[in-house]
Amino acid sequence: xxxxxxxxxxxxxxxxxxxxxxxxxxxxxxxxxxxxxxxxxxxxxxxxxxxxxxxxxxxxxxxxxxxxxxxxxxxxxxxxxxxxxxxxxxxxxxxxxxxxxxxxxxxxxxxxxxxxxxxxxxxxxxxxxxxxxxxxxxxxxxxxxxxxxxxxxxxxxxxxxxxxxxxxxxxxxxxxxxxxxxxxxxxxxxxxxxxxxxxxxxxxxxxxxxxxxxxxxxxxxxxxxxxxxxxxxxxxxxxxxxxxxxxxxxxxxxxxxxxxxxxxxxxxxxxxxxxxxxxxxxxxxxxxxxxxxxxxxxxxxxxxxxxxxxxxxxxxxxxxxxxxxxxxxxxxxxxxxxxxxxxxxxxxxxxxxxxxxxxxxxxxxxxxxxxxxxxxxxxxxxxxxxxxxxxxxxxxxxxxxxxxxxxxxxxxxxxxxxx
Ligand SMILES: [Fe+2]
Numbered sequence: 001x002x003x004x005x006x007x008x009x010x011x012x013x014x015x016x017x018x019x020x021x022x023x024x025x026x027x028x029x030x031x032x033x034x035x036x037x038x039x040x041x042x043x044x045x046x047x048x049x050x051x052x053x054x055x056x057x058x059x060x061x062x063x064x065x066x067x068x069x070x071x072x073x074x075x076x077x078x079x080x081x082x083x084x085x086x087x088x089x090x091x092x093x094x095x096x097x098x099x100x101x102x103x104x105x106x107x108x109x110x111x112x113x114x115x116x117x118x119x120x121x122x123x124x125x126x127x128x129x130x131x132x133x134x135x136x137x138x139x140x141x142x143x144x145x146x147x148x149x150x151x152x153x154x155x156x157x158x159x160x161x162x163x164x165x166x167x168x169x170x171x172x173x174x175x176x177x178x179x180x181x182x183x184x185x186x187x188x189x190x191x192x193x194x195x196x197x198x199x200x201x202x203x204x205x206x207x208x209x210x211x212x213x214x215x216x217x218x219x220x221x222x223x224x225x226x227x228x229x230x231x232x233x234x235x236x237x238x239x240x241x242x243x244x245x246x247x248x249x250x251x252x253x254x255x256x257x258x259x260x261x262x263x264x265x266x267x268x269x270x271x272x273x274x275x276x277x278x279x280x281x282x283x284x285x286x287x288x289x290x291x292x293x294x295x296x297x298x299x300x301x302x303x304x305x306x307x308x309x310x311x312x313x314x315x316x317x318x319x320x321x322x323x324x325x326x327x328x329x330x331x332x333x334x335x336x337x338x339x340x341x342x343x344x345x346x347x348x349x350x351x352x353x354x355x356x357x358x359x360x361x362x363x364x365x366x367x368x369x370x371x372x373x374x375x376x377x378x379x380x381x382x383x384x385x386x387x388x389x390x391x392x393x394x395x396x397x398x399x400x401x402x403x404x405x406x407x408x409x410x411x412x413x414x415x416x417x418x419x
């Protein structure tokens with residue numbers, strides 16, 4: 001199982017630097033981490049023109065310019081406003097434009113209309129980012145120890161939040177470009193990562209009680225807690241992801257035209273949206289092509305299938321007479337090192353509904369709205385994707401999307417019950 005190398009400050013290592021964890025080394029480490037994360041957002045936007053950065057191709061996706069501004073507002077709202085009394089808000093009108101869904105943080109612009117915000121323009125958003133970056137650097141250098149201790153946990157959430165938006169920047173611009181008849185390339189040199197793909201190899205999980213969820217040092221989101229014990233198995237879980245070649249076999253066998261394979265909601269969604277192949281697939285002169293961040297290229301049957309909804313993943317699993325693993329089956333197998341391409345290729349749909357763990361409590365205040373209020377009607381995905389920034393995901397990470405969503409890099413691996 002491949003896991004991404006992170007650059008995050010290790011809280012235990014920071015504690016070894018000196019008698020206090022808000023000393024100069026800790027301050028330098030957080031300042032540098034902040035700089036690296038913020039620079040990655042700009043790197044992902046750098047190839048895009050101002051026109052590219054304004055487009056919103058559907059209500060679920062946001063303009064690149066909005067991602068750059070919203071992640072900045074997050075630091076202004078949750079780090080600078082409460083912890084830097086002398087901070088001057090860049091523009092009081094930005095809170096309305098760039099608050100996403102934090103009801104506690106005040107009124108906000110309509111999500112489906114983010115693409116209509118042509119002003120402030122891209123250059124203004126760059127100045128907004130620089131203004132906030134300067135203020136954060138000053139705060140990290142000058143905050144008294146008590147304030148520093150309070151702001152670092154929120155700053156850390158802000159950095160992980162920005163990384164989530166970095167992934168959305170790539171998936172949202174891919175969706176926008178997929179609706180452009182010219183099918184432009186975001187990066188002509190973009191490639192799928194190399195995959196292990198050992199076919200028909202299964203790992204056995206005998207029945208047993210396992211601890212799942214985040215434990216130990218390091219950051220996690222609240223939805224990964226509390227760690228708790230679950231009964232898992234007996235089950236067999238595929239080491240490999242399902243490939244494009246296997247998906248083509250499903251299609252040739254009428255997979256999209258056989259209602260007995262589909263959930264009722266899935267069938268009506270597939271009918272309404274005229275799905276007959278994964279997202280971004282195009283049939284040209286009898287051959288299949290996929291539209292990716294490098295543009296249009298022939299489907300490689302050896303690579304993992306991507307841009308499928310939960311409904312399609314479930315139908316495929318039924319077609320094979322297997323099922324999707326639960327999120328706990330996935331986590332136990334991943335912790336044992338039994339999954340190939342668990343991270344960095346495609347998020348993997350599980351059959352687990354996105355629900356709170358036992359005794360889960362969101363944190364108090366506006367940041368309690370981060371995860372907890374979305375815990376209904378969505379399904380959990382595990383692992384991470386090619387678009388996920390290095391160091392962001394972990395074995396207990398719970399991603400979640402509505403079952404019809406397929407603009408992310410989403411795929412699947414199978415599970416089956418032993419005979
Ligand atoms: Fe956000």
